[in-house]
Amino acid sequence: MNPAKEWRTFKAVFLRNLKLFTSYSAWIVAILIWPIPLLAVNIYSYKALGTDASISSIVSREFGISNFAGMVIIGTIVYLLYNRLLWGAGISLQSERWMGTIEALFMTPANRMTVLFACGVSSLIEGSWWIGCIFILSWMIFGVEPSITSWVAIAAGILSTMVALISVGVFFASFFVLTRAADQMASALQAPIRFFSGVVFPISALPQLLQFISYILPVTYGIQAMRKAVLTGGDVASISYELALLYVFALGLTVAGYFTLKALEKQAKRKGTLYMY
Amino acid sequence: MRTRRGSPLASPAVQVRNLTKVFEKAQKPQKGVAAALRGKIRPLKEKIAAVDHVNFEIREGEFFGLLGPNGAGKTTTIKLLCTLLVPDEGNASVNGFDVAKQAEQVRKSLGVVTGGERGLYWRLTGRENLWFFSQLYNVPGDVARPRIDALLRLVELQDRADEQVEKYSRGMKQRLHVIKGLVNDPPILLLDEPTLGLDPSSARVIRDFVKERLQKEQHKTILHTTHYMEEADQLCDRIAIIDHGKIIALDTPANLKKSIQKLEVARIQVTQFNPSDQESIKTIERVKEAVVEYTDPTVGAGQITIHAENLDEVIPRLTELLVKGGAKIIALQESKPSLEDVFISMTGRRLKE
Numbered sequence: 335m336n337p338a339k340e341w342r343t344f345k346a347v348f349l350r351n352l353k354l355f356t357s358y359s360a361w362i363v364a365i366l367i368w369p370i371p372l373l374a375v376n377i378y379s380y381k382a383l384g385t386d387a388s389i390s391s392i393v394s395r396e397f398g399i400s401n402f403a404g405m406v407i408i409g410t411i412v413y414l415l416y417n418r419l420l421w422g423a424g425i426s427l428q429s430e431r432w433m434g435t436i437e438a439l440f441m442t443p444a445n446r447m448t449v450l451f452a453c454g455v456s457s458l459i460e461g462s463w464w465i466g467c468i469f470i471l472s473w474m475i476f477g478v479e480p481s482i483t484s485w486v487a488i489a490a491g492i493l494s495t496m497v498a499l500i501s502v503g504v505f506f507a508s509f510f511v512l513t514r515a516a517d518q519m520a521s522a523l524q525a526p527i528r529f530f531s532g533v534v535f536p537i538s539a540l541p542q543l544l545q546f547i548s549y550i551l552p553v554t555y556g557i558q559a560m561r562k563a564v565l566t567g568g569d570v571a572s573i574s575y576e577l578a579l580l581y582v583f584a585l586g587l588t589v590a591g592y593f594t595l596k597a598l599e600k601q602a603k604r605k606g607t608l609y610m611y
Numbered sequence: 612m613r614t615r616r617g618s619p620l621a622s623p624a625v626q627v628r629n630l631t632k633v634f635e636k637a638q639k640p641q642k643g644v645a646a647a648l649r650g651k652i653r654p655l656k657e658k659i660a661a662v663d664h665v666n667f668e669i670r671e672g673e674f675f676g677l678l679g680p681n682g683a684g685k686t687t688t689i690k691l692l693c694t695l696l697v698p699d700e701g702n703a704s705v706n707g708f709d710v711a712k713q714a715e716q717v718r719k720s721l722g723v724v725t726g727g728e729r730g731l732y733w734r735l736t737g738r739e740n741l742w743f744f745s746q747l748y749n750v751p752g753d754v755a756r757p758r759i760d761a762l763l764r765l766v767e768l769q770d771r772a773d774e775q776v777e778k779y780s781r782g783m784k785q786r787l788h789v790i791k792g793l794v795n796d797p798p799i800l801l802l803d804e805p806t807l808g809l810d811p812s813s814a815r816v817i818r819d820f821v822k823e824r825l826q827k828e829q830h831k832t833i834l835h836t837t838h839y840m841e842e843a844d845q846l847c848d849r850i851a852i853i854d855h856g857k858i859i860a861l862d863t864p865a866n867l868k869k870s871i872q873k874l875e876v877a878r879i880q881v882t883q884f885n886p887s888d889q890e891s892i893k894t895i896e897r898v899k900e901a902v903v904e905y906t907d908p909t910v911g912a913g914q915i916t917i918h919a920e921n922l923d924e925v926i927p928r929l930t931e932l933l934v935k936g937g938a939k940i941i942a943l944q945e946s947k948p949s950l951e952d953v954f955i956s957m958t959g960r961r962l963k964e
Contacts, residue, residue, distance in 0.1 A: 342747075346743050353735060434729030438725075438744070440694075442718060443716075443747075443748065605635075606634055
């Protein structure tokens with residue numbers, strides 16, 4: 335591997351993605367608006383059941399999280415990051431198909447994994463700033479008081495979640511090389527991930543059988559780590575289990591993505607489906 | 612033979628041996644619910660050889676043409692050579708590297724230019740497109756910047772280089788396509804229908820550029836696919852004629868035309884031609900081939916191309932037959948054989964069909 339070559343590829347793809355993203359200004363406005371009602375629906379679903387104090391008391395007793403609005407906000411933010419990766423990096427190769435550039439890209443000697451990682455990082459950067467805005471805004475609207483004792487734990491939680499989510503994006507992108515229906519598959523994956531990873535409720539609320547599915551999703555551990563660090567004053571030691579699992583997922587999905595991409599690219603080249611819409 | 616840049620061997624620039632690519636195509640479902648269901652569960656597929664045991668070599672610095680009608684296998688051949696497809700049989704090497712086993716080295720050795728609107732990021736500027744691809748080819752920034760400026764000047768796009776590609780005309784996009792294939796300064800260029808759909812003036816600019824600048828000045832090895840016979844005739848040192856995935860002739864344009872020189876060619880402009888007379892024309896003694904190209908089929912208007920061994924004998928019988936069938940002869944011209952005639956004599960069809 336030639337680091338200078340990989341860096342050139344990474345930088346070129348990253349900058350191209352940011353340029354393409356910022357050339358659609360209407361989209362930026364749209365994605366700033368839609369998560370707020372999404373959060374509001376989730377939080378008011380709880381509020382409809384009683385006073386804030388009574389609901390917080392029940393949630394705290396049952397699940398050990400005292401702040402239900404904070405629980406929903408953290409869950410939604412991590413989910414939005416996942417969603418951004420799925421629709422950014424995950425369908426990056428499908429987007430190349432739509433733009434008519436996938437063949438031009440695959441004719442270059444650039445390392446495909448570097449291309450996909452650059453797509454993942456750019457998706458994250460694109461998503462992070464508006465997710466940050468929503469985070470601050472929703473905190474102000476719903477008046478959530480964070481309980482933070484370790485900023486290192488928060489930084490570690492964010493970093494580990496991002497690394498794991500980038501690998502999720504890389505894995506999906508690899509998998510979507512073969513299919514021409516990446517957008518439909520990405521849509522189909524939205525609701526199940528939102529449900530099983532406990533975006534708006536703790537996964538302990540799920541029946542035991544369904545919890546097994548939650549445990550195989552990296553989004554679950556990202557949400558758990560961030561909830562502990564932001565809402566219950568958790569330090570690095572208290573989230574180390576989640577952090578370790580996030581890195582295991584990152585490694586596993588990257589390796590799986592590499593071999594999937596290799597195998598599916600070969601199959602697409604054999605069948606001649608690489609360029610088809 | 613000297614060793615090319617980046618090449619491990621003193622072999623031909625491009626070598627193709629028994630190259631074969633077979634695609635599966637789903638057959639139309641049969642009528643009836645049961646048959647339709649069966650077709651969904653286990654669709655019947657037929658195998659089509661898009662490229663069928665093709666052999667050729669391209670020498671260093673040669674301008675080599677692949678001429679054939681749409682669907683003949685030209686683009687599939689290009690895709691096999693630039694590693695977008697893997698061969699089912701046979702092998703090919705580019706710059707001495709095997710396309711199946713040394714794909715990365717093959718890609719480094721190539722510049723590929725496709726025709727049409729695809730392959731560029733329309734929301735980026737022309738310069739940004741070139742920069743992006745130069746980086747993917749690992750060209751250092753201090754080399755890429757002056758090279759991109761020079762390339763933009765070569766095709767007279769320097770004044771529009773910082774505009775988004777979506778604002779370019781078709782001809783400008785195509786010029787950008789051509790120089791995009793040169794950002795890595797490759798020794799070998801694959802040009803896949805680079806003038807497709809361009810107006811005559813834009814097509815001429817591209818043709819002059821690839822012939823004069825790329826081949827004559829920069830000594831690039833060029834594989835050019837086209838279904839425009841005049842273009843192949845004008846540009847190529849040697850031409851392989853491809854039809855239904857097979858190479859049916861390979862030689863210099865002059866030699867290909869010489870191969871049918873014993874035949875005389877006549878082109879007759881007609882109206883009110885009766886299509887059923889086409890087969891009758893072929894029965895006239897000494898007529899070897901008769902092909903009709905309609906300009907307006909509703910009124911039987913078009914051109915009949917005749918290949919015959921002795922036109923002096925054939926023309927009176929032909930005119931008699933046409934007039935008897937109700938056709939009106941507008942013009943009759945004897946001409947020298949073209950590459951189109953070579954194709955007709957070999958396949959009984961026109962290139963543009």
